[in-house]
Amino acid sequence: MTNMNSLWMQNFNNIMMKNMDIFNSSITNLIVFLSIFLSILIFFSIMNKNSMLFSNESNELELFWTIIPSFIILIISLPSMFLLYCYEENKFSFLDVKIMGNQWYWTYEYPSMNLTESYIKSSMFLRCINTSNSLIIPSNKFIRLLLSSNDVLHSWTVPSLMSKMDAVPGRLNMMFLNCNKSILLKGQCSEICGINHSFMPISVLSLNLNKI
Numbered sequence: 001m002t003n004m005n006s007l008w009m010q011n012f013n014n015i016m017m018k019n020m021d022i023f024n025s026s027i028t029n030l031i032v033f034l035s036i037f038l039s040i041l042i043f044f045s046i047m048n049k050n051s052m053l054f055s056n057e058s059n060e061l062e063l064f065w066t067i068i069p070s071f072i073i074l075i076i077s078l079p080s081m082f083l084l085y086c087y088e089e090n091k092f093s094f095l096d097v098k099i100m101g102n103q104w105y106w107t108y109e110y111p112s113m114n115l116t117e118s119y120i121k122s123s124m125f126l127r128c129i130n131t132s133n134s135l136i137i138p139s140n141k142f143i144r145l146l147l148s149s150n151d152v153l154h155s156w157t158v159p160s161l162m163s164k165m166d167a168v169p170g171r172l173n174m175m176f177l178n179c180n181k182s183i184l185l186k187g188q189c190s191e192i193c194g195i196n197h198s199f200m201p202i203s204v205l206s207l208n209l210n211k212i
Contacts, residue, residue: 013185013206014178016087017162023079030072087162091176093144097135101147101154101167101189104196108135120199129186134203141209143177152194158187158204166191179206 012018098109106118116133123130137143147156149167157164165175179185187202 011160012162013160013183014162014180016083016178017160019083019086020162023083026079027076030076034072091142091144093176094138094141096144096146097137098146098148099135099156099167101149101151101156101193103151103194104189104200106135106156106200106202108133118203120201126186128199129188129201129203131201131203134184134205136205136207137177137179138209139179139182139206141178145175145177147173147175153191154189154193154200155191156187156202157190158185158202160185160187161204163187164190177204179204182206182208 012021096111100107100109105120108116108118110116116135118131118133118135120128121130121132145156145163145165147165147167148171149169151169153169154167155164156167161177161179163175163177165173167173183206185204185206187204189197189200189202191197193200
């Protein structure tokens with residue numbers, strides 16, 4: 001969940017989302033710095049009527065605005081590709097959980113073949129995001145989620161874990177989940193799956209197995 005100190009993303013609960021938050025903040029700061037620098041440059045060029053900075057041909061200037069943008073794109077692309085690779089990398093899974101999307105609830109199937117159905121539950125405090133059952137996972141472990149749907153397209157999304165994957169009928173999608181603390185997290189179906197789409201919340205409960 002978000003709080004008053006969250007300026008960008010939701011509070012991060014794993015190392016991957018922390019790296020994404022750092023990357024997002026760095027790119028934002030870079031864009032702000034370049035915008036201010038170019039605005040000052042254009043301002044002084046307009047104020048100085050004798051300046052011919054943008055009027056005459058200049059090989060040095062053309063070289064500058066060709067190399068510098070290319071260098072900036074390289075700076076942005078390298079960490080972006082690294083994060084994308086880390087996100088898609090296959091990891092050893094401590095636990096496999098199968099998630100099925102239904103209109104309008106979720107079904108969680110654990111390795112012991114226990115089926116848990118998660119419906120929306122009325123609450124005065126957490127309106128429209130409280131559930132009857134939560135997906136229970138161990139903290140500091142990689143969990144592999146296998147997602148599919150029994151009817152229409154759904155999307156299992158928990159923003160504070162940087163997790164989002166479509167549940168497609170007749171297809172099995174996979175993603176990894178990891179949470180580094182004991183916490184209750186909330187999400188919602190982010191695919192328009194029908195009239196009760198907004199009443200299909202997600203709840204994830206991360207527990208430290210060493211303290212149980």
